[in-house]
Amino acid sequence: MIGRRAYGTRLAGQKFKLLPEYKLRCGLEIHTQLCTANKLFSASTNSPFAAADKPNYHTSYFDVSLPGTQPLFNHEVLLLATKLSIALNCDVNLNSQFDRKHYFYGDQPLGYQITQHYSPFASNGFLRLRSIFDDIDQDSKIIEIQQLQIEQDTGKSVYKEQDSKSLIDFNRSNVPLIEMVTRPDFTDLKQIRSFLKKYQNLVRHLGVSTGDLETGAMRVDVNISVNDYARVELKNLPNTSSIFNAIKFEYQRHVDIIRNGDAEETLTHSQTRGWNGSSTVKLRSKETTIDYRYMPDPELPRITLAEDFVPGVSQLMPELPDQVLERLMSAPYSLSLKDAKILTINSNSHDQLYTQHQLQQFYLDTFKMYQQQAGESFNHKLPTNWIIHELLGNMNKLEIYLEKVVEILPPEEFSNLLMFIHEGKVSKASAKLLLFHILNSFKESNFKSTSSLDLSSLIKEFELDAIEVVPQEDLRQICQGIIDDLGDDNMIKGIISGKKKNSLKYLVGQGMRLSQGRIKPHLFESTFKDILGVKW
Numbered sequence: 001m002i003g004r005r006a007y008g009t010r011l012a013g014q015k016f017k018l019l020p021e022y023k024l025r026c027g028l029e030i031h032t033q034l035c036t037a038n039k040l041f042s043a044s045t046n047s048p049f050a051a052a053d054k055p056n057y058h059t060s061y062f063d064v065s066l067p068g069t070q071p072l073f074n075h076e077v078l079l080l081a082t083k084l085s086i087a088l089n090c091d092v093n094l095n096s097q098f099d100r101k102h103y104f105y106g107d108q109p110l111g112y113q114i115t116q117h118y119s120p121f122a123s124n125g126f127l128r129l130r131s132i133f134d135d136i137d138q139d140s141k142i143i144e145i146q147q148l149q150i151e152q153d154t155g156k157s158v159y160k161e162q163d164s165k166s167l168i169d170f171n172r173s174n175v176p177l178i179e180m181v182t183r184p185d186f187t188d189l190k191q192i193r194s195f196l197k198k199y200q201n202l203v204r205h206l207g208v209s210t211g212d213l214e215t216g217a218m219r220v221d222v223n224i225s226v227n228d229y230a231r232v233e234l235k236n237l238p239n240t241s242s243i244f245n246a247i248k249f250e251y252q253r254h255v256d257i258i259r260n261g262d263a264e265e266t267l268t269h270s271q272t273r274g275w276n277g278s279s280t281v282k283l284r285s286k287e288t289t290i291d292y293r294y295m296p297d298p299e300l301p302r303i304t305l306a307e308d309f310v311p312g313v314s315q316l317m318p319e320l321p322d323q324v325l326e327r328l329m330s331a332p333y334s335l336s337l338k339d340a341k342i343l344t345i346n347s348n349s350h351d352q353l354y355t356q357h358q359l360q361q362f363y364l365d366t367f368k369m370y371q372q373q374a375g376e377s378f379n380h381k382l383p384t385n386w387i388i389h390e391l392l393g394n395m396n397k398l399e400i401y402l403e404k405v406v407e408i409l410p411p412e413e414f415s416n417l418l419m420f421i422h423e424g425k426v427s428k429a430s431a432k433l434l435l436f437h438i439l440n441s442f443k444e445s446n447f448k449s450t451s452s453l454d455l456s457s458l459i460k461e462f463e464l465d466a467i468e469v470v471p472q473e474d475l476r477q478i479c480q481g482i483i484d485d486l487g488d489d490n491m492i493k494g495i496i497s498g499k500k501k502n503s504l505k506y507l508v509g510q511g512m513r514l515s516q517g518r519i520k521p522h523l524f525e526s527t528f529k530d531i532l533g534v535k536w
């Protein structure tokens with residue numbers, strides 16, 4: 001019965017849904033390139049992206065597997081691997097070991113990859129997803145981490161179809177990788193999506209990797225099984241949309257097979273499949289599994305860590321992203337989750353005008369100064385609105401880097417601006433004009449402002465200050481003008497009779513607009529009431 005309807009989920013445009021009688025299980029293997037200065041087993045510079053550099057530029061004899069060369073372990077890797085292991089609550093192995101995983105491919109001329117098979121760097125960790133921070137349906141979900149192993153990346157094959165040649169770029173060869181393997185704990189797509197985001201943000205936050213999927217700095221393999229049949233491993237998933245489209249496709253494929261009664265035949269052996277953009281395709285099955293003939297690498301000594309190494313690195317750990325979010329969402333900052341994420345979640349896009357770290361620091365410094373200046377009466381929303389919304393809006397509009405903003409408006413100056421608003425010395429509208437003007441003219445001067453910023457005189461110069469005392473005659477004239485221009489007798493009658501009390505606000509709004517917010521609304525309100533003889 002359900003069968004016929006559920007088959008429909010395959011139709012294009014229909015929303016994908018997991019069916020309760022077909023239970024999904026998923027485990028992830030994530031490869032992350034570490035951003036060390038040098039490569040894993042050689043002194044070559046670690047710069048894996050040939051697009052920015054010449055191919056085969058960052059290579060040594062060892063990276064191209066010249067016979068007779070030997071690996072030399074780069075200890076810098078230990079610090080990054082340990083930081084990540086601690087953040088993922090893993091037990092770091094004080095005595096880990098490198099192994100050779102044999103297979104031949106053009107981009108791996110050594111004939112084996114150096115990895116950690118028998119005795120990985122760290123194991124038995126977990127990452128907790130929580131519904132308040134991560135978009136999941138459960139209150140809390142623990143994803144267990146099976147292990148973290150250090151291994152070397154391979155070279156990169158480049159296929160030239162026109163002359164059926166394939167070229168190899170060894171810039172990526174021997175770049176340090178961490179392979180992180182989770183247990184098959186994922187039971188829906190939201191958990192996978194938020195885990196990937198959280199893991200990506202974590203490696204960026206720790207400065208361990210750029211975490212970019214587009215460049216291949218982070219690569220995700222997905223293992224899936226349905227109703228405890230054999231797992232299928234999905235590889236070659238270059239971006240988020242292929243990851244999720246491949247999972248959806250593969251889930252539906254399993255469901256169809258089970259429904260058709262073919263599962264015993266088809267789903268009892270594990271296999272590896274790739275993604276071609278619209279469907280998953282078989283790469284190899286259990287029967288053709290490569291025998292990697294793992295063996296300890298005799299050229300590399302064991303990694304033996306001193307007892308106090310891990311506790312030492314723990315002391316160097318920054319506050320983790322969830323803790324930062326929690327802190328920003330409680331007093332005195334009281335940010336919404338959305339705003340707190342703007343200050344903490346690293347997007348890493350290349351046209352970004354600031355890093356999260358810079359923005360968070362600017363916010364915290366400004367907040368502190370404003371709080372000191374305003375004392376008891378400080379309003380936690382002011383720094384939020386004026387930094388996260390107004391300032392970022394202007395930076396995007398004018399394409400100004402935060403580094404530049406800080407030159408003209410350092411936290412103490414920004415806090416002065418907040419105080420002018422706080423004390424009602426300038427209206428919001430005037431402050432917006434002022435902020436735009438300051439940034440725009442700084443940009444127009446090619447970021448070479450000659451004199452230091454003097455907010456008070458700018459406010460005077462542009463007549464942006466709130467007008468405390470307005471001659472009654474002037475005020476009456478403005479208000480009468482607004483009533484005449486309106487030409488809406490019904491509204492006026494409604495205001496006078498009290499039937500349309502809200503319309504008075506409209507008139508006040510017109511006054512605010514005309515005076516660009518410099519005249520206080522209560523002055524308009526009393527004058528309108530006076531002119532119209534309002535009794536209520």
Ligand SMILES: Nc1ncnc2c1ncn2[C@@H]1O[C@H](COP(=O)(O)OP(=O)(O)OP(=O)(O)O)[C@@H](O)[C@H]1O
Pocket residue numbers: 025026027028029181182183184185223224225228230231233
């Ligand atoms: N029944 C299952 N359903 C879904 N995923 C599973 C299941 N059993 C294991 N997995 C997942 O399969 C992955 C196994 O990865 P692991 O690196 O240990 O081995 P591998 O894939 O055989 O090796 P390689 O690194 O050579 O690809 C893990 O992410 C694990 O969670």
Ligand SMILES: [Mg+2]
Pocket residue numbers: 029221233
């Ligand atoms: Mg695998």
Ligand SMILES: [Mg+2]
Pocket residue numbers: 029179181
């Ligand atoms: Mg693996």
